Amino acid sequence: MAGLNGDPFLGIDDNIEKLQYNNNSKEAIDKEGLVVGIGEDSSNNKNNNQGGEKDMAGNSIHRSGSRPQLDLSKAEIQGNSEERDPTILLPNQTDDISHLALDIGGSLIKLVYFSRHEDQSVDDKRKKTVKERLGISNGNRRNFPVLGGRLHFVKFETSKLNECLDFISSKQLHRGGIDSHHWNSEASANENAVIKATGGGAYKFADLFKERLGVSIDKEDEMDCLVAGANFLLKAIRHEAFTHMEGHKEFVQIDHNDLFPYLLVNIGSGVSIIKVDGDGKFQRVSGTNVGGGTYWGLGRLLTKCNSFDELLELSQRGDNRTIDMLVGDIYGGMDYSKIGLSASTIASSFGKAISDKKELQDYRPEDISLSLLRMISYNIGQISYLNALRFGLKRIFFGGFFIRGHAYTMDTISFAVHFWSKGEAQAMFLRHEGFLGAVGAFMSYQKHGLDDLMVHHLVERFPMGAPYTGGKIHGPPLGDLNEKISWMEKFVLKGTEITAPVPMAPPGTTGLGGFEVPSSRGATLRSDASALNVGVLHLVPTLEVFPLLADPKMYEPNTIDLSDHKELEYWFTVLSGHLPDLVDKAVASEGGTDDAKRRGDAFARAFSAHLARLMEEPAAYGKLGLANLLELREECLREFQFLDAYRSIKQRENEASLAVLPDLLLELDHMDEETRLLTLIEGVLAANIFDWGSRACVDLYHKGTIIEIYRMSRNKMQRPWRGLKMQYGF
Numbered sequence: 001m002a003g004l005n006g007d008p009f010l011g012i013d014d015n016i017e018k019l020q021y022n023n024n025s026k027e028a029i030d031k032e033g034l035v036v037g038i039g040e041d042s043s044n045n046k047n048n049n050q051g052g053e054k055d056m057a058g059n060s061i062h063r064s065g066s067r068p069q070l071d072l073s074k075a076e077i078q079g080n081s082e083e084r085d086p087t088i089l090l091p092n093q094t095d096d097i098s099h100l101a102l103d104i105g106g107s108l109i110k111l112v113y114f115s116r117h118e119d120q121s122v123d124d125k126r127k128k129t130v131k132e133r134l135g136i137s138n139g140n141r142r143n144f145p146v147l148g149g150r151l152h153f154v155k156f157e158t159s160k161l162n163e164c165l166d167f168i169s170s171k172q173l174h175r176g177g178i179d180s181h182h183w184n185s186e187a188s189a190n191e192n193a194v195i196k197a198t199g200g201g202a203y204k205f206a207d208l209f210k211e212r213l214g215v216s217i218d219k220e221d222e223m224d225c226l227v228a229g230a231n232f233l234l235k236a237i238r239h240e241a242f243t244h245m246e247g248h249k250e251f252v253q254i255d256h257n258d259l260f261p262y263l264l265v266n267i268g269s270g271v272s273i274i275k276v277d278g279d280g281k282f283q284r285v286s287g288t289n290v291g292g293g294t295y296w297g298l299g300r301l302l303t304k305c306n307s308f309d310e311l312l313e314l315s316q317r318g319d320n321r322t323i324d325m326l327v328g329d330i331y332g333g334m335d336y337s338k339i340g341l342s343a344s345t346i347a348s349s350f351g352k353a354i355s356d357k358k359e360l361q362d363y364r365p366e367d368i369s370l371s372l373l374r375m376i377s378y379n380i381g382q383i384s385y386l387n388a389l390r391f392g393l394k395r396i397f398f399g400g401f402f403i404r405g406h407a408y409t410m411d412t413i414s415f416a417v418h419f420w421s422k423g424e425a426q427a428m429f430l431r432h433e434g435f436l437g438a439v440g441a442f443m444s445y446q447k448h449g450l451d452d453l454m455v456h457h458l459v460e461r462f463p464m465g466a467p468y469t470g471g472k473i474h475g476p477p478l479g480d481l482n483e484k485i486s487w488m489e490k491f492v493l494k495g496t497e498i499t500a501p502v503p504m505a506p507p508g509t510t511g512l513g514g515f516e517v518p519s520s521r522g523a524t525l526r527s528d529a530s531a532l533n534v535g536v537l538h539l540v541p542t543l544e545v546f547p548l549l550a551d552p553k554m555y556e557p558n559t560i561d562l563s564d565h566k567e568l569e570y571w572f573t574v575l576s577g578h579l580p581d582l583v584d585k586a587v588a589s590e591g592g593t594d595d596a597k598r599r600g601d602a603f604a605r606a607f608s609a610h611l612a613r614l615m616e617e618p619a620a621y622g623k624l625g626l627a628n629l630l631e632l633r634e635e636c637l638r639e640f641q642f643l644d645a646y647r648s649i650k651q652r653e654n655e656a657s658l659a660v661l662p663d664l665l666l667e668l669d670h671m672d673e674e675t676r677l678l679t680l681i682e683g684v685l686a687a688n689i690f691d692w693g694s695r696a697c698v699d700l701y702h703k704g705t706i707i708e709i710y711r712m713s714r715n716k717m718q719r720p721w722r723g724l725k726m727q728y729g730f
């Protein structure tokens with residue numbers, strides 16, 4: 001019933017099936033692990049960036065294409081390959097392994113770093129033995145370890161560079177991470193490490209990195225990186241792009257064969273506008289100095305805000321009409337319909353301040369913030385459209401941290417694009433908005449094979465719970481989920497108690513294309529990552545996903561789409577109702593100790609909070625299908641260290657099955673070939689039907705083990721077609 005787990009060492013094609021022993025109808029379904037094989041021949045890896053057009057002024061950047069990075073050739077397990085968690089020797093590995101890339105911008109430092117999967121050690125011995133027994137081979141795949149792990153996304157303010165350096169140092173990221181001994185025990189001793197970095201800070205702070213961390217910065221061109229990052233994310237991450245109009249978010253599945261050309265608008269401190277024609281083929285066609293830095297800088301001066309988020313939060317309670325001059329203010333309350341302007345259209349941002357005999361302090365900071373935000377967002381949307389028009393482009397992707405997943409910002413940009421293009425062009429946003437450059441810099445490492453990754457090769461997971469340690473449940477408030485680092489990591493640094501459930505954000509929309517007052521008033525802004533909806537990307541070097549499908553990249557494994565609210569409500573009720581039972585099983589799987597009970601309790605609270613959040617905002621963690629929801633639950637269980645909630649049940653089942661196996665085999669041996677085959681098929685189907693989790697099956701299950709149920713029902717299962725089969729001789 002349960003498939004083999006992926007084997008990161010062997011890279012064998014392998015199905016991860018998870019049987020859900022659940023108490024609810026419809027609930028127990030198989031989930032296919034989304035899996036990847038990034039261990040293809042790394043020598044074939046192309047550096048997408050190398051062919052980049054260098055037609056931007058003055059950019060002559062050295063790209064260190066010849067420097068080897070994670071070279072996996074001739075890798076082998078050191079010592080006994082049967083031992084748990086064995087060390088892997090990478091004999092051809094140079095000392096400068098690096099799993100970290102940076103984008104050091106005018107406002108923020110973005111970090112993308114790689115950590116190896118922890119779960120690779122789980123029961124490797126058993127898997128190998130089973131694989132050997134079954135004679136499963138690697139086929140023509142390479143017979144050495146592939147890089148399985150996670151891509152993390154972290155950001156810091158550039159003004160707090162020291163925090164960033166401390167973070168890198170505490171995790172030894174510049175030396176391949178604290179788990180680097182798995183890969184190369186000498187790596188940590190390396191003093192000649194080089195890390196890839198892009199953005200202006202790669203130049204400005206290179207000496208500081210050398211001084212503080214002893215690492216050299218290998219500079220990558222910012223535009224190259226933005227484009228490489230955007231192309232990669234659009235190709236490799238399911239539902240990376242989405243539209244946002246009048247508060248409504250819709251994920252867009254990009255067809256890789258029809259991605260280019262597009263316009264990329266990166267709204268960082270300033271704005272770069274790039275026409276992208278292919279991998280490494282692009283041209284920076286425009287830009288504007290009125291960008292994110294303008295909103296934050298001017299906003300800070302005008303409102304005395306202490307943080308960008310505070311400024312954004314203020315805008316949510318603002319009314320721009322007190323400060324913006326509207327068409328109606330000029331036209332005596334009338335529309336100027338001849339040119340299509342309604343009375344409520346803003347004629348001149350901040351224009352009212354000319355005639356009002358008011359001073360700065362007479363205006364509400366909330367109104368100032370909203371007016372400023374609208375002015376800048378609208379302006380960028382309009383300039384972007386004009387550039388799209390120049391080149392006949394219909395699709396405009398917006399990135400950069402100015403957007404910050406903020407509904408009003410996105411609605412305003414979308415409105416401007418839609419309005420001026422008369423619906424011809426479309427504004428789309430990227431979930432990893434601010435990380436494009438950093439991802440691109442990460443991609444520029446040559447030999448990790450990431451540039452071969454395609455759709456389904458990365459599985460995105462969200463930190464779902466709080467870590468447990470020392471007999472107490474710790475963790476930051478759920479609202480701070482993954483602001484900088486995963487919950488588990490955060491705990492190590494901060495270790496605060498769980499104090500609150502996930503705070504509910506208002507339906508953060510503005511209505512009417514961003515011109516009116518936002519409907520979301522008095523609410524707090526979501527913490528960074530939960531607003532950004534950026535999870536950790538997992539690379540699982542095992543299978544191709546359903547390689548026989550005509551177009552595996554476009555395959556949607558979710559048959560139940562939870563963006564339908566009724567469907568979501570149904571599953572919310574099912575999962576909530578099932579929670580106590582699941583907790584009981586999870587606690588039992590860990591021996592029913594007090595410690596397990598506390599973790600079970602914390603898991604229930606955390607998962608309930610996530611469910612509540614998803615009810616409020618179904619797209620909070622990206623496009624939501626039932627398979628994703630069940631995976632979120634698994635992830636949450638794992639974070640509370642329940643590796644397999646159904647462990648004790650499986651144990652019981654295995655014991656029961658093994659006890660009757662000799663008899664069953666004997667019985668099968670005595671059958672003629674046809675009956676044997678039929679019986680075997682029936683047996684497999686019986687188990688599979690149980691897997692479907694119908695209420696009737698589940699009720700039956702409570703009365704005994706699967707094998708007993710099967711035995712009981714087998715005699716009653718003489719199907720009419722069986723007689724027919726004999727009658728007609730097939």
Ligand SMILES: Nc1ncnc2c1ncn2[C@@H]1O[C@H](COP(=O)(O)OP(=O)(O)O)[C@@H](O)[C@H]1O
Pocket residue numbers: 104105106107108109157199267268269270291292293294295296308309399400401402403404434
């Ligand atoms: N926590 C934050 N601190 C500062 N600015 C932020 C923050 N979150 C979002 N921003 C916005 O993001 C902009 C920076 O975006 P980013 O894409 O990181 O560009 P850069 O590479 O110039 O730093 C800032 O100018 C500001 O408008």
Ligand SMILES: CC(C)(COP(=O)(O)O)[C@@H](O)C(=O)NCCC(=O)O
Pocket residue numbers: 104105106107199200222267268269270271272286287288289
């Ligand atoms: C200089 C920059 C590329 C730096 O990138 P950033 O740190 O803002 O992300 C960007 O700020 C920009 O494109 N500014 C606009 C300059 C102009 O075209 O007017």
